[in-house]
Amino acid sequence: MARQQGSKVRAPTMADVARLAKVSPQTVSRVLNDYEFIKPHTRDRVLQAIDSLDYRPNMAARTLATSRSRTIGVIATDYLSYGPATALWGVEQAAREAGYGVSIVSLRESNYRTMTEALERLASQSVEGVVMIAPQDATAHAAFVSFDEIPVVTLSSYESGVHKPIMLDSAEGSRIATRHLIDLGHRVIRHVSGPAGFTVSESRVQGWRDAASEARLVATEPLVGDWTAESGYVVGKELARDHRATAVYVANDRMAQGVLLALHEAGRRVPEDFSVVGFDDVPEAAYLIPPLTTIRQDFTALGRRCIEAVLALINGEPPLEPEPLIPNLIVRQSTAPPLQ
Amino acid sequence: MARQQGSKVRAPTMADVARLAKVSPQTVSRVLNDYEFIKPHTRDRVLQAIDSLDYRPNMAARTLATSRSRTIGVIATDYLSYGPATALWGVEQAAREAGYGVSIVSLRESNYRTMTEALERLASQSVEGVVMIAPQDATAHAAFVSFDEIPVVTLSSYESGVHKPIMLDSAEGSRIATRHLIDLGHRVIRHVSGPAGFTVSESRVQGWRDAASEARLVATEPLVGDWTAESGYVVGKELARDHRATAVYVANDRMAQGVLLALHEAGRRVPEDFSVVGFDDVPEAAYLIPPLTTIRQDFTALGRRCIEAVLALINGEPPLEPEPLIPNLIVRQSTAPPLQ
DNA sequence: CTTACTATTGTTTGCGGTAACGAAGGAGTG
């Protein structure tokens, strides 16, 4: 139990354990790997030796011998924002539960080169699979180009014939959000979208258009932001000048926050004069002024699914059919029927 | 350049490269490790062979042979919030620049057992060092108890005789925040602190007390939150009823957001009736209503320092003297002189 | 009492690298 103190004492190996337990190294290995035909007595001796030497198996050696690293690589372009961070959390939890470790590489910039480098890096660490948290089209694209040696699962909504990503049905979320506004009686509903190049930007715009046209409303051009509160604030000012519109559906909560501020500064009250719906349900959404009505995404579940999917691939099982998760509406105080 | 297609083609090894380049495996190894006495001609042949076989060194084998994994382990109790996530980002970036990979383990619950497990896990992956993102006393504590085989650097503000953590001077940040309010003319300044058990909770309370007593003000008991916006909202209601106080310094931005909402609902205007200062400067702080005056922490720098510190330890250099970073005040619109 | 298994353990080999050592050839030196 007591740890080795002080300097460079070589860590105990299986041979040391074997010697102490008076068995062969292979037997120690068997105990460690839950081989069934071990006498309880022998097992106990080995276990006790392991414990008293404080032996810990050397993953590198095991990986070399088995070419299984029990490690999943994660490539993320961003895990500072709530969504990706939470997904990463889910990935890591699920991975650990499955006995896997997680090695992560982040990309400040995502293009073919950086993607390839990241994959090479992970490949040389012999990761058994890779989860790519890739909100951008370019990133998702890059995933296909490169490896077929290592199973790769993408968390995005980019679809391709090659492999299906784990995703949330963004368009459906959009429809739900927009319909909520329509049901409240809004007729002119604008949209603040994410930037071009992000798959979810597209699909959210699409869902908004769909819901609008179903209700025979015209969807004017969306305003484009870049996911940040700042961009929401900027387009929010423009929105505040639009006196035909009575509601806006914003593609994420952070931009919605900026919109809220711009509206406030322009003297337009939410929800009396203007209804606002966001997307994501970040933990802070409930404490904005006013508390934000939004679409909740279960990022953790998304992350967990990624692991299920890579694991299936790793074990050569048929690839998981990834029916997209359906997000749900959380009604708070930023939406109300229009006044007039 | 072209990748191996399809099924189970054994990845090329150094021997394959050696054969193709007509040299010994050892020479390939030398080229890979920048050994100086290699004829340019030989080096080129090897490099070309590597390229044409698309050879990638096997980290597991290298680790086994050298017992250097070129991997840093990270233990985090939380990387969903902005601070830890950003620190993790800094760690990962700096690690990569130094040629290290990052393997992460998160703890949903941090006590001696989970800490030890995490360290064991990382140790068996032969990480060369560990960075612990440990805001809680308990976690920071656990760091000492365990390993002296592997260098561990803690990102926290828990001090001990054994090793100094990488930290930001929380108390100083508190003083700056509080002095800002004092300078504006506030005489009754309350404090919303983080929960017990977090080192920064303590030191922020301390800084607030210091600044208050310097100015010969009485610091009434702090209100205690748990870092979440929700808890800020709860204590904010209480705060709204305190009509002697004209200002509050909140230990983090998220709680400050909750306070803002509570104040708003109680009809107390910010900053006219009540000034609010936060801590962290999360990206959203600038887009709250009103934009929040706060103390900015450079989490990325903190993360980078952690890597510098572990690296020093790993290379047997004298441990870095970690002069704490000094945060700075960002004045926005949630603070103003008291009315009367 | 053989024979045929089965349960249990040991021995050998190899995973893909690098460290340590050795050796050949050329340059410099007295």
Next chain:
DNA sequence: CACTCCTTCGTTACCGCAAACAATAGTAAG
């Protein structure tokens, strides 16, 4: 010209583990 030293390679052994194969003892079956 013999001797030493440096450059540039190759050879051997080993890192810590598990796969493959072998061996032993017991047990059930014939």
